[in-house]
Amino acid sequence: MTSLAVAIRALLAARVRALLTTLGILIGTAAVVVVVALGTGARERIGAEIANIGTAAVFVFPDTGMRSGSRPGAAALTEGDAAAIRTDASAVHGVTVWSTLRARVHSAYDSYKTGVMGVDQEYFSVRGFSLAEGRGFSDSEVRAKAKVVVIGTTVRRELFGQEPAVGQWLRIGRHAYRVVGLLSEKGRTPFEDQDDRVLMPIGTWRSRLSPAAGQRVQLIMASARTTAHTTRAEEQIRTILRQRHRLGDELPDDFVVRSQEGFRKAQDAILDMVTGLLGAVAAVALFIGGVGVMNIMLVSVAERTREVGIRMSIGARESDIMLQFLVEALLLTTVGGALGIGLAGIVSSALASSLGWSLRLDGAAIGIATLTSVLVGLVFGILPARRAARLDPVEALRQG
Amino acid sequence: MSRLVELRGVGRDYLVGGSLVRALVSVDLDIDAGQFVAIVGPSGSGKSTLMNVLGCLDRPTRGTYHLAGVQVSSKDADERALVRNRLLGFIFQGFNLMPRTSALENTELPLVYRGVPKAERRKRALGSLVRVGLQDRIHHTPAELSGGQQQRVAIARALVTDPPLLLADEPTGNLDSVTTYEVLALLQELVREAGRTVVLVTHEPDVAACADRVVTVRDGNVVSDERQVSPHDARASLEQARRRARQVGGGP
Numbered sequence: 001m002t003s004l005a006v007a008i009r010a011l012l013a014a015r016v017r018a019l020l021t022t023l024g025i026l027i028g029t030a031a032v033v034v035v036v037a038l039g040t041g042a043r044e045r046i047g048a049e050i051a052n053i054g055t056a057a058v059f060v061f062p063d064t065g066m067r068s069g070s071r072p073g074a075a076a077l078t079e080g081d082a083a084a085i086r087t088d089a090s091a092v093h094g095v096t097v098w099s100t101l102r103a104r105v106h107s108a109y110d111s112y113k114t115g116v117m118g119v120d121q122e123y124f125s126v127r128g129f130s131l132a133e134g135r136g137f138s139d140s141e142v143r144a145k146a147k148v149v150v151i152g153t154t155v156r157r158e159l160f161g162q163e164p165a166v167g168q169w170l171r172i173g174r175h176a177y178r179v180v181g182l183l184s185e186k187g188r189t190p191f192e193d194q195d196d197r198v199l200m201p202i203g204t205w206r207s208r209l210s211p212a213a214g215q216r217v218q219l220i221m222a223s224a225r226t227t228a229h230t231t232r233a234e235e236q237i238r239t240i241l242r243q244r245h246r247l248g249d250e251l252p253d254d255f256v257v258r259s260q261e262g263f264r265k266a267q268d269a270i271l272d273m274v275t276g277l278l279g280a281v282a283a284v285a286l287f288i289g290g291v292g293v294m295n296i297m298l299v300s301v302a303e304r305t306r307e308v309g310i311r312m313s314i315g316a317r318e319s320d321i322m323l324q325f326l327v328e329a330l331l332l333t334t335v336g337g338a339l340g341i342g343l344a345g346i347v348s349s350a351l352a353s354s355l356g357w358s359l360r361l362d363g364a365a366i367g368i369a370t371l372t373s374v375l376v377g378l379v380f381g382i383l384p385a386r387r388a389a390r391l392d393p394v395e396a397l398r399q400g
Numbered sequence: 401m402s403r404l405v406e407l408r409g410v411g412r413d414y415l416v417g418g419s420l421v422r423a424l425v426s427v428d429l430d431i432d433a434g435q436f437v438a439i440v441g442p443s444g445s446g447k448s449t450l451m452n453v454l455g456c457l458d459r460p461t462r463g464t465y466h467l468a469g470v471q472v473s474s475k476d477a478d479e480r481a482l483v484r485n486r487l488l489g490f491i492f493q494g495f496n497l498m499p500r501t502s503a504l505e506n507t508e509l510p511l512v513y514r515g516v517p518k519a520e521r522r523k524r525a526l527g528s529l530v531r532v533g534l535q536d537r538i539h540h541t542p543a544e545l546s547g548g549q550q551q552r553v554a555i556a557r558a559l560v561t562d563p564p565l566l567l568a569d570e571p572t573g574n575l576d577s578v579t580t581y582e583v584l585a586l587l588q589e590l591v592r593e594a595g596r597t598v599v600l601v602t603h604e605p606d607v608a609a610c611a612d613r614v615v616t617v618r619d620g621n622v623v624s625d626e627r628q629v630s631p632h633d634a635r636a637s638l639e640q641a642r643r644r645a646r647q648v649g650g651g652p
Contacts, residue, residue: 013500310496312512313457314557315480315485393457397496 007328010300021289021296025336026343028286029369029394033344034351035282039275041357046267050260056093056227056261057126058234060085060220060241062254077241077255078215082120084244085222089236091229094246097217099205100142105198106171107159109214114155115392116172116198118205126223133179134166144154145203150181152195170198175208230261255276286372289336290380297384308388309396322389329381330374337373341366404564404597405431405454410463410473411620412449423449424453425620427455430597433564436473436591436631438611439601446571451601455488455567456480459639468564477505483614485513488590489558493570497542503529503553504538510561528556548579554585566590568600578641584610584634 011018086095100117156165170177186194224233234257352359412424423446441447452458465473499505507525532552572580592595608614609632616624
């Protein structure tokens with residue numbers, strides 16, 4: 001009989017107890033694995049979303065916050081601001097502006113409420129959109145404020161179904177617009193459906209849709225030369241805008257500059273904290289499971305004192321006894337760990353389908369779980385095993 | 401005959417509740433190979449302590465103990481485990497078999513600790529069980545065996561390592577008269593036919609009567625050491641006890 005066979009027999013002899021102890025480890029391990037998988041999944045998802053928008057993107061919003069002492073109406077960005085950034089900010093590669101409002105859009109078949117955006121030609125490259133069909137806006141169309149639009153795939157589905165959209169007409173308000181292009185599908189971000197939009201030249205947007213807006217734009221988006229240039233680009237934009245807005249040293253910014261990089265860092269920091277907290281809870285669960293193992297092993301040693309005495313009398317060394325009880329503890333924790341990984345798999349796939357994330361149990365998580373359960377077995381098994389091994393054979397044989 | 405056991409001035413003191421108890425005062429004892437020795441004495445006489453020292457389960461406080469020429473009284477725990485495995489076989493009053501474990505596996509156990517390969521273990525355990533007449537019970541667990549059968553499994557386990565010295569601590573204490581003589585007859589055969597050495601601790605005069613030599617212990621000292629010229633024949637008593645059992649209508 002090997003130690004493993006002895007351990008299996010001993011555990012089977014106290015089935016319910018072994019099962020309950022295993023349950024503690026199972027839950028602890030599952031918690032650890034799920035937390036690791038959640039952390040990895042969330043990080044991957046945020047990374048993918050940011051890559052989708054462009055990691056080098058820098059956004060500038062007017063600061064709409066109520067601030068006493070600021071001049072009313074000053075909190076606005078204009079096309080002039082964008083032009084200044086384009087010419088003066090060396091760390092900036094491209095600049096685009098846009099304004100948006102929600103409007104009902106009619107096709108020959110249907111109508112649908114969506115975001116209608118006025119953009120410049122650079123919008124496509126800065127924002128990372130490409131065209132699936134048709135074309136973008138020509139210079140003459142932009143200058144002439146022509147009534148042409150490019151639509152996203154969601155809009156196309158809502159308004160045209162399976163019909164070809166390019167070449168068709170849309171009506172927004174009093175004007176009809178010709179569809180000249182269809183954007184390639186870009187997918188969802190946490191904030192918006194990137195394919196749910198109608199784009200038209202900013203001049204067209206201003207004169208046909210929102211004549212009151214003047215030269216103002218709702219948002220300037222710049223792309224830094226590379227991701228590494230983001231911080232410098234942010235600083236340059238801020239300096240340029242403060243000058244253009246004639247803000248003295250004592251006045252705060254009347255705009256907000258946000259980079260995707262900064263956004264990612266903030267998200268990562270929050271994620272680290274949440275993962276850390278959840279991880280700590282999971283670790284506590286695992287620790288309690290380990291204490292359960294130790295408890296049961298101590299009971300097991302106490303119950304089997306006589307057995308230990310017999311084994312010693314026929315020649316078992318301290319190390320033999322120690323190994324026997326350690327194997328038993330390890331068996332409890334590794335079986336618990338394996339079942340925990342199984343449970344984590346089920347929980348993860350349930351979470352994945354309800355959150356819409358890609359949650360995988362990667363090798364790292366499984367490795368960590370396996371290692372942890374072995375470690376828990378060793379750490380919490382060693383004390384009871386030592387206690388058994390140190391028994392005096394005469395005393396042990398007198399028991400029971 | 402060669403000298404197997406040599407105790408010189410062996411004493412064992414215990415500290416019980418702060419006061420010193422001298423379980424063994426000073427024991428000199430020689431046992432030659434091939435002897436059947438009974439150690440007798442009233443309870444508290446120190447015979448169990450003597451047994452534990454002889455079995456290397458306990459270390460003497462003073463004196464020396466040579467077993468098969470090896471000085472074992474100064475060995476550490478692991479070395480004593482090795483001595484128990486190589487040189488000794490134990491037979492206990494309570495049988496001390498592993499529960500939920502077959503007779504065959506129980507018999508194999510000492511060889512497991514010796515690191516004997518499985519096939520070899522099986523073969524030797526089987527041979528040992530045949531020797532004690534349990535060849536048709538090898539897959540039974542202790543719970544499925546009678547007291548006498550359990551004690552025979554214990555004897556098979558003690559024999560499997562082929563040890564020079566067998567130690568039996570009240571081996572018949574839990575047995576009826578038929579099985580008592582069964583076990584004693586087996587021990588006598590082991591001494592007479594296989595040349596084994598048996599040291600048996602008992603407080604029953606009938607059991608001691610089967611030994612070649614009776615050592616009496618009292619108050620931690622050997623007070624008498626007598627050779628029995630014609631020890632009681634356990635086999636004859638066994639037949640007698642069986643006949644009696646049949647007449648009364650009890651037993652097999």
